[in-house]
Amino acid sequence: MAQEGNIVIQSVDRAIQIIRCFEDNEELGVTEISRMIGLHKSTAFGLISTLEANKLLEKNDNTGKYRLGLELFRLGTKVNSTLRHIAVPYLEQLVRMYQETVNLVVVDDLYVIYLEKVESTRSMRISTMVGGRLPMYCTAVGKAIMSNLHAGELESKLDRMEFIKHTDKTICDKRSLMESLEIDRRNGYSEDNEELEIGLICIAAPIYNHFNIPFAAISLSGPTSRMNKSFRREIARTLIEYTQEISMKLGYRKEVR
Amino acid sequence: MAQEGNIVIQSVDRAIQIIRCFEDNEELGVTEISRMIGLHKSTAFGLISTLEANKLLEKNDNTGKYRLGLELFRLGTKVNSTLRHIAVPYLEQLVRMYQETVNLVVVDDLYVIYLEKVESTRSMRISTMVGGRLPMYCTAVGKAIMSNLHAGELESKLDRMEFIKHTDKTICDKRSLMESLEIDRRNGYSEDNEELEIGLICIAAPIYNHFNIPFAAISLSGPTSRMNKSFRREIARTLIEYTQEISMKLGYRKEVR
């Protein structure tokens, strides 16, 4: 499961594999797990016990099976906490202003991962999954980040991407994606106009860290019916303003071009 | 760090200790970490590399230091996911109805851990921390759960609790807590009337799993100024209704008393 030719401690690696088993299974037994990763039952047992002692796994005494533990959740909430603490008030303000669902994502190689969302209270609204992962090329947030990467970085990503045509409007080739990104870069924001899902429009702007690298983004998503052109433009303006403020708080200094 | 006389794999245990180092530190270097847990630099390095290869840690190439990785976040979102998926729509409905912040918690020994929240969009509102942990005895959610535990379970918890007087109204002894819980049990819900913080009122009702054990709870929190008696009663009624529906969906069957 581990990648590089780097040094890897076998037992730790196996323990992490065990945790991963629970991604698609709420409850698993020792034997079940040991079969999933091809370990001896007693080997798996030792690893599982260690995880349990640390509350990364919890044992269901009624079934004898295990599930993910609360400590894993608690530790997970500590990831990228500065960004989240800084950004969340802005997300809330955006929802208050526009009554549409707002998201905060960070980049993870070719994907964006949804870190936080604040939902509008409307009945018809866009609902994404915190902890979810989507390809960069078909999301406004992904494009907002990509459009501000250095040429080399961008190239490297584009070359490794596999494009899937989610809708008629999905941008599916490197060429047109690069053109579109160039426009976004000039505008300072990106749009996803039903490129992932028909009926869904997103607008996003990038967040920079103190190395001046765009690594995160904020988006606002709504149904096409409510997202007319002037509204979108207004939203974009606010997003740009807010993401700049967030970037500043993270230590970003606007470069002189 | 591991508790029982149970079997514990040293390297896995150490790896988890390393992750824990980042609870109060956003970025740490190899030497720093090795000193924190008293390990040889190269030992720590091996463990860290393994965690990095699995994206539980990320390396900041600019500083050479490490921070918590996105995979930890992703895995954390999988914890207790059934409960959260079932409960969140109810949380949202509650916010829509009453315009106050709503929380979902699960029990963790003597504490409750905040799993999900949906905030009201009002400017003056109660804001808790997802991933945060509070003692049971001074929160409505904690009391809602405790009031429905079997005598033995409850006793065991109470005996191990250390009471801290957060405000004048905090219930600080076993005796009066038990009396208060008995009333709550009959009412079907609990209140926290400025017991944790002056100006803050919470109302909560318990959620049962399919072993008929109360293990989670939902609460609604607001400032005293808005939480008059009749409003509280109305909220309590709704909370009871919703928590029962959630419990049912989790497989709970109402017992015949």
Next chain:
DNA sequence: GCACGATGTACTATAATATAGAACACAAAG
């Protein structure tokens, strides 16, 4: 109600593995 199969768990010897020491390259700081 009994036997079967499968489970979670405990113990132990061995061999594989994690470990810590020494040493390196590199960067920052004095």
Next chain:
DNA sequence: CTTTGTGTTCTATATTATAGTACATCGTGC
């Protein structure tokens, strides 16, 4: 320009994780 501290690599040793065996427990189906 040294000095001190970093992250990282390599290697020998012995500690440690491992898997085999064994057992108690539980539920199922004969």
